[in-house]
Amino acid sequence: MVETKIKVDYLARVEGEGNLYIKVIDGKVERLEVGIFEAPRFFEALLIGRRFHEAPDITARICGICPVAYIFSSCRAMEKLFNIKIPEEIEVLRKILYYAEWIQSHALHVFFLHAPDFLKVDSIMEIAKIHPEITRKALKLKAWGNRIIEIIGGRSVHPISCRIGGFYRIIKREELKEIYEKKEEMQNLAKELLEWIMTLNIPKMERDFENVSLRNDENEYPLIGGRVISNKGLNVVEEEFEKFIEEFQTPYSTALRYKIKGRGPYLTGPLARYNNNYDRIRGEVKETVEKQGYQAPLRNTFQSIIARAAEIYHATLEIGRLIDNYVEPQKPYIEVEVKSGTAYGITEAPRGILYHAYEVNEEGIIEKANIISPTAQNLAYIEKDLLELIPELLKMNYNDARLLAEQTIRNYDPCISCSTHFLKLKIERKP
């Protein structure tokens, strides 16, 4: 019998490079591993000794694709600890920024990373050859998302304008004009692209998974804060969340894995969000998806691409509304009074719920940090999903099997780099 070891060379809790290893003997699964081997960067350790206000800038560097999510989860945590009430005006601006990141990140995943799977090509450059118009439109939409982050945040990757308590300076209504002027065009594009996505040839594969997402009291689609709920009865406040999950580490991965205590792996991300909050998605979106029969709940993870496209459309509509409501605040931020204690914050990153917890001392220095990224939370479920796919895979030829396995993983948008290139699939069959 051949023993294969995958060396753990890579990192914690964040997306990055990984691989997949499946070993089947006599039709029986011996081992199945999704190894994420991004180099460890020790964020939780290097936050120790830093001051509370540095958390947003530092944690943003965990991920270049969804830095806004990291910024807001850490702001959320600190602000709750310090009992800061964020004024409506600032909240509105934050939501615009957050939705813009969804657009940018989802567009990237849907068109650059995921769509090629459904069209059986290598990249968006190939899609551009078959569907030049769609590609052009998708790029335009993505650019709009980036532009919004740029205007409000200074730049689209690792924006610099956000701080605990608000923003470093007042963003003038006038500055938003440029993006506002394009909103209708973008809403139309988003709708059109959603419709196009629904025409893709999506594999049929129903599963019964636990959808975990936020749900808020404002009767809005969730973004920043709220209760963590699931379709299987989870319903807790941010502070309690960690008590209901269990973490474990595998020797083949630098990423920790999570399951709900007593129940097992769960799913977070656009699909879970969509399923749990379908009642709060914009009517225009509902109308569009229902025309093609894709109302919630969606039980097929391959349909996550639809949830993403639907969220893009929703985001374009919401940004329009939010800008309408935006009033320049008197002060760009609320002054902070440091308190010691533990800070908890959860927000809905493009890829799902992003949990931050910090122990802060009376000088505002971070003594302990814990961050649980959406991808880390999904890992266990990805493996479970693949396990259920094994009989299917064994029936296929090697290449098709590999592709399907890869696509299955990409359904979760685990992270940009791992979702396209990490698969070195080894299927060992022993007769």
Add this chain to the structure above:
Amino acid sequence: MLGKEYEFKIGIIKKIREETYNVSTFHIEVEGLNGEVKPGQFNILYLFGGGEVPISISEIGRRRLAHTVRFTGTITNMFRELTVNDKIGVRGPYGNHWPIEEHQNEDILIIGGGIGIAPLKPIIQYVKEKRSKYGKLIILYGARTPKDLIFKSEFEEFRKIRDSELHLTVDRGDEKWKGNIGVVTTLIPPLKLNIENTVAFVCGPEIMMYYTVKDLVKKGIPETKIYISLERRMRCGIGLCGHCQIGPYFVCKDGPVFPYWKIKEYFGVKWI
């Protein structure tokens, strides 16, 4: 027209002569330059997307000019890829010139170090054409190694000029090198000069010019009859961008050629 002062003319490369492993001479044809070209002047050459570099004119023809370029940095290295019939941008000529006309009937002493011989070559050409109007022509030329000597193919021609001397030296020789070894200043003491009637034109690295001038003065040549050509970073060539200043002078407009007496108080100052 706005930006007219930076407009360049199109120069077409007609011939490229490889001088050494990192120096080539480009003969270009260019119509409608600013005016008559004089020995010692320079042009600013433009390569698409790269930018501009000031380069001395190393040969003056009726319709053609030559530029001898050492490939040393970002833009000059782009010159390596040029081939015959390629186009480049040319604006100029800029700067003053070697005041050769003012020194008729005198002995001409040319001292060049490295690529510094390039802006001096038009003097040789000039003296050759107006041979009877000048006295002796003495050329001292030094390079780092024999491999670095440029204009090798023309040495014979220089020597053939009536009443001329060509003295070569290298800092480091090789097996084949039979000539003088040492910096260019080592060629000065043995020279037999008609001190009263000699004018010196010097170009090379600043440190080389510094010692050369010292030795010339020691030999008795008056400071008013020693000319040096300076080099500074340059952006515009027309006295606007501020880069080429040395003390109160703009090298591009007030120079590049300076009589030594004029620049003396600044030339030796450390890191001016």
Add this chain to the structure above:
Amino acid sequence: MHTRGLPLKKLGLVIGDWRDLERLFKYLKDSGYRIIGPKVDGNVIKLKELKSLREFPKQISDHQAPGYYRLEEGDFFRNGDDSPKKYLFPPKMEIFKVNRDLSISFREIEKVKIAFFGIKSCDTASITIMDKVLGERGDSFYKHFRKELFIVTENCIKPGENCFCSSMGTGPRVQSGFDISFTRIDGKILFEAGSERGVKILEKLKLPHANAKLKKKFIEVLEKAAEKAKANFEKRFLAEKLELAIESPIWKELAEKCLGCGNCTMVCPTCFCFDIYDEVFLDEYSKRVRYWDSCFTYKHAEVAGGHFRPELWARYRQWLLHKFSYWKRQFDMLGCVGCGRCITWCPVGIDIRKAVEKVLKWVDENVR
């Protein structure tokens, strides 16, 4: 282009009030000028387009000290971190576009008719300097922006802590290079014309002449101001004296705190160094773009295979001697108008007045 100051006698001072200043403003605006003047922008006064004179910061003062700038309530302000240079010699500007075949697409910039309204005399003097440095030397863009310039200068009745225009002979009362000047005296506004254009416009306003008492007050106020805006050195022989220290070790000491950040040269209304970059787009076209540069950057005097000013102290010397010495021989004037910006906006508060004093002291003690 050059407007000469007319002696007091010719028109003399005419007297009006704030409403007359508004009339002047309106007149210029109606004549098609884009009016640029001081305006509060965040926590600094900048030169911006003024839609109405109400935007003019009347009730504000700028507290300036080395490395320090704060706006406060008050009744008089000096200057901010920008200057007319920004409009006449923009900080970044495309010169032209070069296409792949080396053909040039020149730019067309529509005719600009700018009126500077309420700049101080130091800034007015800086325009005179730029006329010589950029205008006369043939910068076509400068000439374009300068062509239709109208200048309304405010005489400085309360110079700031960092001001030394009187030592440089550029203020606080504007002497030349302006069209109209105004002075706030005792709740009144005294106007004076500096050019034929100015005379014509003032005549249109039909204001009465100031009486002897007011004229005397005017002189007193400005004399007092002049006393205040002094550095501890004289302009006479300044250029020549400073150069005597060219090889002094003092430069190292002066540059001890210097960060080489270049802020002083950026805010200086007369510093003119620039760089040109080729901003190439794929292999399709290249924009030749002009950016402000500074003699403090490491690269400013670097050449292939060598460096003329590798040490920061040498760059500091270049800046100081250029402004106060070399400039004299280059343009027959000094390069400093004494506006104090480089003192205020130096992040570590290096004071050029003190630096000049120290050099002079060194010369006194060491050169004989």
Add this chain to the structure above:
Amino acid sequence: MNIKLAVFKFASCDGCQLQILNMEDEILQLTGKIEIAYFMEATSRKLEEPYDIALVEGSISTKWQEKHIEKIRANSKYLIAIGACATAGGIQALRNWSKNEDYSKKVYPKPEWIDTLAESKPISDYVNVDYEVRGCPVNKDQLLWILSQLIIGKEPFTPTHSLCIQCKIEGNTCIMVADGKPCLGPITMAGCGALCPKYNRGCYGCFGPMDASQAEKLAEHFINMGMSKREVTLMFKGFTSWSKPFRKVVSKYGGDED
């Protein structure tokens, strides 16, 4: 189409490579001029080595990476390090001041499964780098400019002066002088567009030290402004802390303490 471009990732957040995909307006044009030979973030297609240009993101922090970068170097004509991680070790280089095992223990329940080098270091510490593009992340316009220069056969160039110069060119107000807030601009390399001051905060140095950076002098000035040694240390201990000038400041003001 003959320029073969490869994009590699080491320890990093992906943000710098993402900037390539963020060139929405140019990306299709760009792929017409450059052949993407290896770019896992964008395509699953791989072309054979050697490559003309290798863009390398991320710092070297594991043994495997140490070997891998040598291979990349050997297979690439032109190697460009992009971003703060690749040019200065990145934020993860903060661990270079601490003992590595401590770090693993703080993050992982079973640290013995984690394999990493003691330090996170820039690419140039391991192999010869032809050009460095600064920033956390790199600036998209700068990156496009650099690629364009490479396309026309020019060794890339970008300005290396202080952020202050860019700050003034952009028309920002100096927040050190007008607000009394500390700013790393005077010693940080330009390139970002002077973003932080534009948004009313001090630069935190994500583009790393400029040419001839006077980091120690600025640190001294911060102390004179009344900042504690600890505060000064933290300012320099950011995204480019392992660059030489910044490292010096950190060691001088108490880098080993925490």
